[in-house]
Amino acid sequence: MKPHYLTPLFSPRNVAVVGASDTPGSVGQAIFANLLAGNFQGKLYPVNLHHRVVGGIPAYTSVKLIEGPVDMVVVTTALRSLPGIVKDCGKKGVKGILLAKDFGDSEAQEREALNEAVSIAKHYGIRILGPNVLGLMRPVAGFNASNYTSKVKAGNLALVSQSSALCTAMLDWADSKGIGFSSVVSVGEALDVEFGEILDYLVSDNFTQGILLHVHHVHDARRFMSALRAAARTKPVVVVKSGRYEDDVTGLMHSSNLVESGDVFDAALSRAGVLRVATIAQLFTAAKVLAANYRVAGKRLAIVTNGIGPGVLAADSAYMYGVELAKLAPATLELLDESLPVNWSHGNPVDIIGDASPVRFRTAVKACLDDPNVDGVLVIFTPQAGTDHLTTAQLMVGLQRESSKPMFLSWLGDAKVSESRELFSKAKCAHFRAPEFAIEVFRNLASYHHNQKMLLQTPAPLEGEQVVPDVLKARAVITTALLEGRSVLSERESKEVLAAFNIPVNRTTLAKDVEEAIGLAAEIGYPVVLKIDSPDIIYKSDVGGVELNISNEHSLREAFAGIMTRTREAQPDARIEGVSVQAMRKRRHARELMVGVTHDASFGPVITFGAGGIAVEIMQDRALSLPPVNHYLVERMIDKTRIGKILGPFKNMPGVDIDTLKSVLLHVSELVCELPEVREMDINPLVADESGVIALDARIIVQTVKRTKPYGHMAIMPYPMHMVHCSMLKDGTPVNIRPVRPEDAYMTQEFVRNLSEESRYNRYMSSIKQLSQTMLVRFTQLDYDREMALAMTHETAEGEEQLAVARYVTDPDNESCEFALEVADHWQGKGIGVILMNALFDAAREQGLKVMVGEVLAGNKGMLKLMSRLGFVVQVHPEDRALTIVTKDLLQALPVQNSQ
Structure with missing residues (x-):
């Protein structure tokens, strides 16, 4: 892989400081002095309009006048001058800019200058870190582009903080404990470079063995989660979150009212395999214990x-x-x-x-x-x-x-x-002055272990279920409502959507008038329930729009009239479609549950589960998870709730049909994966007993969304089940092609062990006998968003055997990627390369990749022919027996081909 595109920022060789000064107390003086005192081995260039020499070094009036190359520029001057500075940097070929000054609450004119500077930077391909107060440090390289006045020890922990003030406090605390750092990054406002990209860099940084994060808010949740999960697979990551009670989760449904943004953040971190702590002291203690491999x-x-x-x-x-x-x-x-x-x-x-x-x-x-x-x-x-x-x-x-x-x-x-x-x-x-500190650390280690298990969960939109949902029918219901300018589906429409995803619902039929209601009741059978049917009314009981346990025609006439009268008095402007008629479900041993969907501003859809019925907000009994979920995650959700403790046999009540309940949660996960238009949903009550589960009431809120790449509305990419398919080799051997999963670790290890020594050396440039644990994790625990591995397998009497694997990994800039193909020695020459690489290119096209760079052995003539036929430019390098395949536009250069 080529060097990370943030290397000019984090490991620059030549640095210019715009605003470098000898003026005591100025930011330019503090930062330039730190760079001089830090034993930085690269070249330093002060840039100052009014002084010819700064700190004994000749100064320049502009970045573009510097004679040598410049990797990074630190800007400490006023905001109004920033567009011109960035333009000079672009012409000079600078790739990284650090805005190391606090611009505070900028005025409109200054904010306009800042936005203009960012736009210019994008034009020239320059990445900007900041604006912030503290700056950037690489203690392991003697690089200190910050105004921090104390010395920072070199170590193997990276500290990334969204707050410069908090970062300063953390550094002071760490110094008193003798803790050192590989990098210290103050993210600040994060106008351009943000957490996800910084984490990408730190994952590949050999000096960093553990990562400490202070997070206040997240801009790009998919990138953040992707990078966080990648980091957590190889290095311990500990997070402290500020602003827990700044609630970003707003909505109309009970499920939204029960959720705080901090709860969603906790759920996201647990799925990322990292550890969240509450204080700075816990942050460093947990990091030290995890880094010691406890x-x-x-x-x-x-x-x-x-x-x-x-x-x-x-x-x-x-x-x-x-x-x-x-x-x-x-x-x-x-x-x-x-x-x-x-x-x-x-x-x-x-x-x-x-x-x-x-x-x-x-x-x-x-x-x-x-x-x-x-x-x-x-x-x-x-x-x-x-x-x-x-x-x-x-x-x-x-x-x-x-x-x-x-x-x-x-x-x-x-x-x-x-x-x-x-x-x-x-x-x-691990030693502690007080036992309670030790117990707290043990609790954190247990949480970390639990979250690492959660990290391994890569469920499909619906895992292990064979019943195919009627997605088109559900979308038709939603589209009709949106075309009518409605965001709230009626109960009847909501249940149609649920039924399309195989969620059991109490059949609901609309009656326009009382006579029609009487006919429907006779058809359904008494007793029945009447409910007002209006897209403008979410909670029918709030307007007196519900009548239960109606046992005869006379009672129905009175109930119908009463519902209509009360609703019109309570909400005169509401559109009333009529009254829905349902069977009155009486279940002696039923437990009332609630399943909901809410939408978080950062992390997208969130599934909630807990106690239902009329006391849902009073009991505050709920657990939540980011979709997609599988059986393991669903079980954890249920176990976290108080209502979950009485779903089994309880006193004189038999246990509920727990498998059907889990199935409902899995179907809800599938629904939100496949329908990005669903913003909120309440299924309340969801009645469960020993004979099954049924949704008695439901409401869905929808919103028009712009569809981009598959599952673009979700923070976690599901297992791409749609890529699983069957094929056949030249000799008639049936094979399966599917994305690799964490559970394939043993199969992958066996595949590598059975390769010839020459094949292993050519693939890994080493005489390894088997993959290390780190490499095995890297090859089997995939993101599916920025990396993909497709395994070709076939069934034998002993089980599933891996014949080959093809994979690509995108560069962090998400504009190019490298790919590799491995075929078992005894399966070569059977057309596997053509079939598998075509499938891999299909996956790359789906993610919108435009440039692909890869290397395979030049001796693989079949691959050479395949690449040429697909329109690649092939360059052979005899000295390393490798070839490089390059295309400028993958979408055009790779026509869809028959795998045969």
Whole structure:
């Protein structure tokens, strides 16, 4: 891959500072002084209209007059001069500009100058970072283009912050803790370069082993999520969010009123495989623990202590933080009974009595670490008569090296145990002055593990279901409403859309007058329900527009008249289509649920689930997830709610049909994936019991949207199920072609192992025998938006066998990509390359790629013929036995071809 397009910003070789000055207190002076003092190895050029020399270096009056090349320009001057500066930079060939000055609440004229400068920058292909106050640092390279006055240590953590003030506070806190950084980026207003692009760069940065983010708001959610998920697959990412209660989720439905923007952000981060924390202290603590490769497989904690008081307090903290105290296995309890004094606590917390020796500590901790019911152990040492804190600490350090489970060490006290703390620090063990801090970190590790599992979920719009929805029918209903100038579908129309996606609904029929209603009631069978049918009324009960349990014709006539009268009095201007007639559903063991869809300004559609009925807003019982969802994600949603606890057998009630309930949530996910026009939806109540699930009431709000690429309205790209298809090789072998999934890791590893040494070397430029874990993750956990891998497989008696794989990865600029093709040695010569590459090009065309650059072995004559036939320019390089294939317009150069 070519260097990242942000390299001129983050790793410049030649830097000009416009506004560089010797004037004390000026931004230009602070930044230029930092660049001079930072041991930056590149060339520095001060640009100043009034001084010929700045800091002992000859100054220029304009960027375009600088003789040598300039990668990056730091602008510290007034906003009104920015368009001219950017134009000079464009003519000079500059690719990166840092606006390192606080422009504050710019006036209209200044804002116009700023917008003009951005427009000029786009014309010349210049990327702009800022405007912001602090600037940009690369401590690992001695590069400090900021006005931060204190020294920043070099390290392996990258800090990216949306607030310069908060960034300064974080740097000060980190300095007091001896934490260093590979990069420090103050994003500021993010007029051009934003989080997603910065994350892209940091993912490929070898100096960065962990990423810390402070986020206030997100502009491009798809890019942000894509980059965040890519980063989280290879490096720990910890996020702190400000502005949690600035609610961006607005709407008319109950499901929207129940959701805050912070909830949506939490759901997005959990799907991205990153960890969200609440404070700056937690941010750095979590980053250090994750970077030290501490991992947990769950949230079950064992506490071992030689003081029952601190142990009980720690258990209370665990309860408060939602950490589960592990239930020790019988074998563990038996071992502890044999090894500990008879008056030990006989449970968790494990109190091994105040005079515990180092060996007794080791025995108890080792037993807990070996327990299959334990995910981590907190060791609390209290200095008492007969104890040896240092020897105990030495044994714990050795024990941590033997175990894959994390240990959290809390030696209470100060001067008496200082030697032990120094030992823990040198051994890089997780140690804490107070047990509650350790429990908090363990909780964060458990959350991180959970989110990493969520990251692996790449569901299709509807996964594993064979019933095809009637998408055209649903779109017809929505289109009719939009053409009539309506955004609110009636209950009857909403249920038509739900039914088109195979969601069970209570049949609703419109009656224009009372006689028609009587006829429908006779057809349906009493008792029935009457509801006002009006596109202008969302909640019918608010206007008295509902009558339940109508048992005869006389009651129906009275109810019909009453509904019409009350509705016209409450809302005289409402359009009334008539009254809908439905069967009165009485289910003895029913639970009333709600499934909703709301729309977040940043992350798009959000699915909500929780308790339904009339108390939906009072109970505030809901869980949410970004679509698409699968069975695993649906189960997590249900488990998070209080109503979910009583869906199984409860007192005298049988459990509900949970599989059908999950199916409804999956169908709702499919609906919002396929219908970007759906902005809000309430299914309330959704009645569930042992015999099934049925939507008794529903409303949908729609909006005209501009369709771009598939699923462009979603923050997370679904698994592209539509790319799965069958084909046949020249010899008649039936094969399947499908996008690679995380579950294919074992199959991918076997495929690589079975390649010949020559094939592996030609593909990976190495004599590897198999893929490393990092490479395996990279090749199987795909984004499907900026990267694609198609596997060709066929069924054998032993299961699915991979014959070949073709993949492309776009450059971060999303304008070009590289591709590769691998074919199993014993399957070569069967036309696999033609079939698979055609499918890959189809996928690339779908994403609108315009330029493709790739390399394959020159010895593959079939590929040469294929590329030539597809209109590529082929350049062979004999020295490295590779060829480069280039096209200026993929959409035109790649006609659709028959895979045979």
